[in-house]
Amino acid sequence: MLDIEPLLARVQKPARYAGGEWNAVRKDWDKAAVRVAFAFPDVYEVGMSYLGLQILYHLVNSREDALMERVFAPWVDMEGEMRRRGVPLFTLESRRPVRDFDILAFTLQYELTFTNVLNMLDLAGLPLRAAARGPGHPLVVAGGPCAFNPEPLADFVDLFVIGEGEEVLGELLDLYLELGGRRGDRQLFLRRAASIPGVYVPSLYRVLYRDDGAVSRVEPVAAGVPPRVTKRVVRRFDGAPFPTRPVVPYLGVVHDRGMLEIQRGCTRGCRFCQAGMIYRPVREKHPDTLLRQAAELIKNTGYEELSLVSLSTADYSRVRELVRSLLDSFEGMGVSVSLPSLRVDAFSVDLAREVQRVRRSTLTFAPEAGTQRLRDVINKGVTEEDLLGAAAAAFAAGWTAIKLYFMIGLPTETDEDLESIAALSRRVLARGKEMGVPPKRLKVTVSVSSFVPKSHTPFQWEPQAEMEELVRRQGYLRRRLREKGLEFRWHGAEASFLEAALARGDRRLGRALEEAWRLGCRFDGWSECFDFARWREAFARAGLDPACYAYRRYSYEDVLPWDHIDAGVSREYLIREHRRALAGLTTPDCREGRCPGCGLCPTLEIEPEIGG
Amino acid sequence: MPRYRVEYGKSGPARYISHLDLVRAFERAMRRAGLPLAFSRGFNPHPLISPGPPLPVGMEGERECLDVELVEELAPEEVQRRLSRELPAGLAVKSVRRVPAGAPALMAAVGRASYRVEMPLAEKAGEEEVRRCLQLLLEKQEVSVTRRREGREEKTVNIRPGIYRLCGRVEGGVLCLEMTLAVGDRLNVRPQEVINALAAFCPHLCAGGEPRVVRTGLFPVEAGGP
Numbered sequence: 041m042l043d044i045e046p047l048l049a050r051v052q053k054p055a056r057y058a059g060g061e062w063n064a065v066r067k068d069w070d071k072a073a074v075r076v077a078f079a080f081p082d083v084y085e086v087g088m089s090y091l092g093l094q095i096l097y098h099l100v101n102s103r104e105d106a107l108m109e110r111v112f113a114p115w116v117d118m119e120g121e122m123r124r125r126g127v128p129l130f131t132l133e134s135r136r137p138v139r140d141f142d143i144l145a146f147t148l149q150y151e152l153t154f155t156n157v158l159n160m161l162d163l164a165g166l167p168l169r170a171a172a173r174g175p176g177h178p179l180v181v182a183g184g185p186c187a188f189n190p191e192p193l194a195d196f197v198d199l200f201v202i203g204e205g206e207e208v209l210g211e212l213l214d215l216y217l218e219l220g221g222r223r224g225d226r227q228l229f230l231r232r233a234a235s236i237p238g239v240y241v242p243s244l245y246r247v248l249y250r251d252d253g254a255v256s257r258v259e260p261v262a263a264g265v266p267p268r269v270t271k272r273v274v275r276r277f278d279g280a281p282f283p284t285r286p287v288v289p290y291l292g293v294v295h296d297r298g299m300l301e302i303q304r305g306c307t308r309g310c311r312f313c314q315a316g317m318i319y320r321p322v323r324e325k326h327p328d329t330l331l332r333q334a335a336e337l338i339k340n341t342g343y344e345e346l347s348l349v350s351l352s353t354a355d356y357s358r359v360r361e362l363v364r365s366l367l368d369s370f371e372g373m374g375v376s377v378s379l380p381s382l383r384v385d386a387f388s389v390d391l392a393r394e395v396q397r398v399r400r401s402t403l404t405f406a407p408e409a410g411t412q413r414l415r416d417v418i419n420k421g422v423t424e425e426d427l428l429g430a431a432a433a434a435f436a437a438g439w440t441a442i443k444l445y446f447m448i449g450l451p452t453e454t455d456e457d458l459e460s461i462a463a464l465s466r467r468v469l470a471r472g473k474e475m476g477v478p479p480k481r482l483k484v485t486v487s488v489s490s491f492v493p494k495s496h497t498p499f500q501w502e503p504q505a506e507m508e509e510l511v512r513r514q515g516y517l518r519r520r521l522r523e524k525g526l527e528f529r530w531h532g533a534e535a536s537f538l539e540a541a542l543a544r545g546d547r548r549l550g551r552a553l554e555e556a557w558r559l560g561c562r563f564d565g566w567s568e569c570f571d572f573a574r575w576r577e578a579f580a581r582a583g584l585d586p587a588c589y590a591y592r593r594y595s596y597e598d599v600l601p602w603d604h605i606d607a608g609v610s611r612e613y614l615i616r617e618h619r620r621a622l623a624g625l626t627t628p629d630c631r632e633g634r635c636p637g638c639g640l641c642p643t644l645e646i647e648p649e650i651g652g
Numbered sequence: 653m654p655r656y657r658v659e660y661g662k663s664g665p666a667r668y669i670s671h672l673d674l675v676r677a678f679e680r681a682m683r684r685a686g687l688p689l690a691f692s693r694g695f696n697p698h699p700l701i702s703p704g705p706p707l708p709v710g711m712e713g714e715r716e717c718l719d720v721e722l723v724e725e726l727a728p729e730e731v732q733r734r735l736s737r738e739l740p741a742g743l744a745v746k747s748v749r750r751v752p753a754g755a756p757a758l759m760a761a762v763g764r765a766s767y768r769v770e771m772p773l774a775e776k777a778g779e780e781e782v783r784r785c786l787q788l789l790l791e792k793q794e795v796s797v798t799r800r801r802e803g804r805e806e807k808t809v810n811i812r813p814g815i816y817r818l819c820g821r822v823e824g825g826v827l828c829l830e831m832t833l834a835v836g837d838r839l840n841v842r843p844q845e846v847i848n849a850l851a852a853f854c855p856h857l858c859a860g861g862e863p864r865v866v867r868t869g870l871f872p873v874e875a876g877g878p
Contacts, residue, residue: 048668049710049862055673060665060741062680290669290677290740342680342738373683374691374699 041135042128047121055291056084057118059110059132062288063340065097066133067107074213074221076100076108077131077141077178081148081156082565084112088287089295091349092147092184096205098283106213109133109141110287113156114163116562116569122163129163138164142222144178145209146197148186151542152535152565154193157182158557161196168554170198170243175226181212187240188271188318189495189602192542194242195550198226199233201240202605203271203318204304206280208238234265238272240605241265247547247601253588255546258604270606273644277304277323284336288343297378298343300334301325302362306351307630307648309638310408311419311621312450314494315351318607320640322355322631323649327362334366338375346370347378354383354391355631357651363395382430384422389433402485403434406445409453410460417452417621421629424464431468432475440481442468448513449491449505449536451621458513461486462520469525485527488517490536494543496607498617501594504540506587507533534572538564540590546601549589551582610639653690653700653721655751656731657758662713666742671706677740678718685734690721702758704870705765705835708842715746715869719758763873764816765835767843771827771863774856779822785854786820789846797845811849814841835870 048054069075078096080087087093093110100108109131114122121127128137138144144164146157158168161180167173170180182193183201190200201208212233219229234241244265250256260267274280282301289296305322306315325333334346346366350356366377377395382388384405392403407427409415415422431442446461465486472482490510493502505513510533521528542549556578563569579586594600596615613636620627627636631650641647658678662669669677679699682689691697700721707713722731732748739745755761773782789795795812814834821828833841843865 046862054710055665055668055670058665058668062677062738062740288680288740290666290673292673292676339684342683342685344676344679344683374689374697375683 042130042137044127044130044135047118047125047127050121051118052115053084053291055289056112056115057132058290059135061290062342063285064110064133064287065101065107067101069107069134069136072107073105073217074107074143075141076106076143076145076213077111077138078108079111079138079144079146079157079160081113081146081153081160082150082563083115084289085291085293087112088289088291088293090147090149091299091301092205094283094286094299095281096145096209097287098285099206099209099281100213102281103210103213105217109136111138111160113153113160113563119159119163119562128165129160139166139178141178142216143213144180146180146182146184148182148184148193150565151186151192151539152570154186154542154553155557155561155564157193158196158553159562162557168557169195171195173198175222179216179226179229185314185318186543188314188605188607189543189545190240190242190605191247191547191601192545192549192553194547196553197242198230199239199241201272202238202269203607204274205272206274208236208272211236212239231262231264234262237270240269242547245604254592255599255601255603257599258601268604268606270643271318271608273321273608273646274304274323275646277649278325278329282333284333285340286337288341295347295380297345297347298334298337298341299347299349300330300337301349302330302353302356302359303350305648306355308352308355308421309419309617309627309629309636311417311498311617312408312447312491312494314497317496317609317638319351320608320638321644321646321648324356324651327358327365330362331365331369335369338370338373344374345376345378347380349380351381352383353379353381354385354388359391360394363391367395384430385426386429386433389430389437393433393437402441402443402483403439404443404445405430407464408445408447409450410446410457410462410464413624414450414453414457416624416626418447418450419617419621419626421626424467427464428467428471431471435472435475435477440472440477441483441485442472443485443487444468446486446488447491448488448517449510451491451499451502453505453513455516458516459520461488461517465521465526466523469523472525479525482525483527484525485529486517486521487529488514489531490533492536492540492543495600495602495605496609496614498614498621500544500600500614501596501598501618503591503593504537506591507537510536532567532570535564535567535570537590538572538575538586541586542589544589544592544601546589548582548584552579552584552586555579555581606643608640608644610637610643613638653723654725655719655721655753655755656728656748657751658718658720658731658735658748659746660713660716660718660739661744661746662707662716662742663744664742666740667710667712670709671703675701675703675718677743678720681735681738681740681743682720684738687720687726687731687734688722688724690723704758704762705840707867711865711867713867716867717758717762717870719751759836761872762870763834763836763838764832764871766817766830766832766868766871768866768868769827769829769831769843769847769863771829771847773822773825773827781854781856782820782822782827785850786818788853789850790815790818795849797849809839811839811841811845814839815846818846830868832871836873 303324559574704717728748817832
């Protein structure tokens with residue numbers, strides 16, 4: 041056990057590193073045959089809000105032969121103390137060095153945490169590159185949504201898990217033990233692992249490039265290695281293991297509440313949304329299962345709030361029945377229920393009004409685009425009437441502030457679409473005035489992010505709008521949103537540009553990542569740390585142009601850097617959806633019974649689980 | 653509604669729970685324990701838990717206090733029994749007692765805190781010198797410290813009236829101080845301020861290393877305490 045007490049006295053929020061939380065699992069090190077460190081490459085408060093961590097932590101620690109401990113990216117002050125005193129990266133549970141573990145498992149939730157992955161490897165005392173690591177080092181694995189384009193991290197990670205980790209992680213641990221654990225042959229393990237469905241071992245693939253720099257082919261270099269890796273999906277989701285004894289943080293974290301996952305996947309088919317594609321098919325849990333899990337969760341955590349987690353909670357078929365039963369069963373215990381994502385309609389607001397005993401002042405909606413034309417392009421099935429109806433219902437129910445999320449830089453966007461963002465926002469504000477919301481409290485926040493084309497979506501072929509243009513559009517909106525009661529917020533275009541370059545990058549980008557890390561880039565998703573000049577320098581040193589990645593318009597014939605990763609939806613479907621987008625045609629939700637033919641169900645031999 | 657005063661210790665990893673987070677940690681533990689918490693009325697009901705004076709993050713507390721109201725009368729031993737099982741590592745209930753209706757709020761009832769400080773001494777400082785420094789400090793009518801808070805002006809405060817008791821001895825090269833200091837809104841004296849003031853008389857005192865400070869108890873203003 042490392043003595044970290046002197047460090048804790050010198051850093052902000054030492055509870056980030058102290059461990060000892062309620063439900064944290066402390067297993068006997070010597071009795072575990074395989075030891076896994078779960079690494080979240082961002083601060084504790086972000087990582088502890090991530091349900092996937094709790095799920096895998098619960099799963100691995102329920103095995104008798106395994107243990108899992110947690111580690112988060114140390115904030116800049118802690119990193120400084122650690123480097124000054126030579127303290128290596130350690131886990132919270134046993135305060136052991138991460139390098140003593142057998143497996144170091146990262147989750148990749150966001151491209152702008154990639155430099156933190158490198159930094160954590162370095163703080164752990166491990167060589168950054170997989171090729172430089174050997175028998176004395178833990179295996180470095182990674183999963184999560186950003187593993188769907190794993191190439192920028194391919195040089196640093198031994199293996200990626202594509203898709204849902206619940207089953208495949210167990211299979212990997214079994215294989216690891218079967219092959220002799222840490223004493224086993226690493227290369228043999230990787231070879232064998234590569235044949236487990238959903239496992240991608242980048243060192244067993246070769247990338248060939250065309251003269252113009254684009255990828256021409258990605259091919260296995262060994263026999264028995266599949267040319268394409270198909271994502272894993274949990275079947276019989278209702279019976280999937282769920283952590284009803286999650287670790288309860290001390291420190292106020294981003295989502296500091298009990299998380300009840302009511303469904304996985306979303307079938308709305310918004311064309312910019314990667315989550316909507318990679319988490320298919322939609323699977324609901326039975327209300328009885330959920331009531332049982334909710335009761336256990338509250339009993340084991342004491343949380344004052346329960347959040348119904350999913351990509352689109354109001355779409356859960358028996359949502360009204362579920363929330364009523366939950367409210368009944370927690371009556372008098374001071375436990376409230378919350379909905380993390382509201383659909384833009386009066387039904388959702390009504391539902392929120394019913395469940396939200398704790399009334400936060402702001403309600404958030406995401407119409408994403410200003411005109412009906414552009415909302416049809418992105419297949420966001422929302423009309424202006426929906427939004428104004430939702431706003432009216434919210435004001436009538438006593439909410440005084442509304443937050444609207446929009447995206448700029450979407451394919452085919454013109455100034456007219458921007459004009460409409462402003463007009464729509466003003467109409468929402470006007471609705472509030474009409475309904476007698478006190479002017480001092482009435483507020484409409486317009487939050488605008490920049491579109492980032494993501495892999496495995498119908499917009500994967502689209503370029504990102506150029507940075508200068510995004511900045512112009514932000515200015516255009518800012519000038520049109522100057523009014524009492526309106527607040528305009530936007531995301532920095534430089535960070536979105538970098539996100540696009542990393543999201544669409546190929547294997548060569550690893551060089552730029554490493555240079556960026558060497559130049560001191562960390563926590564790139566945090567505006568106080570993000571330093572675009574360093575990134576420019578890093579790309580220059582790596583001899584790469586980030587614009588080639590962010591702004592490239594791919595043709596349907598091009599080989600995409602992530603084409604060897606199969607998210608289950610077919611390429612034909614994505615092309616069809618892309619064409620329909622450009623033609624302004626919408627595609628209905630498959631929940632409504634008309635299959636849009638995304639190809640996932642036949643490919644994965646699975647069916648949606650709806651209606652319990 | 654029945655009010656209970658919970659006396660507890662805060663040590664180990666729990667030392668790093670901030671004052672604000674601590675109330676939430678207790679609320680959650682009490683809910684797990686199935687204690688019938690009373691809630692405030694209004695839009696955002698919150699449990700009626702009132703903590704004592706904040707303990708600085710990282711400092712150990714041996715006898716800290718908080719008050720909690722329940723909607724049902726339970727024997728204090730029952731409250732203690734149930735709560736003890738549900739507290740995370742480092743938080744431990746020492747006692748629970750019923751607070752009579754109409755008794756002043758906890759924060760109003762506490763005015764003094766006792767501390768134990770252990771700090772390694774520089775070689776040259778001996779028992780004799782330590783005693784002399786303590787004497788010098790206690791003879792003063794005024795001990796001024798300057799407090800700086802972000803975004804506010806500097807403030808000079810005389811802490812001497814808030815030093816109720818101060819004694820010390822040397823054990824194996826370690827200086828052990830015991831002090832009782834004012835705590836609360838009116839006058840609040842931090843142990844580190846007393847250590848700094850002592851160091852002004854005796855530079856050898858602080859050369860050894862970081863002091864370890866433990867808050868050993870909380871007491872009413874009027875009854876002297878230890």
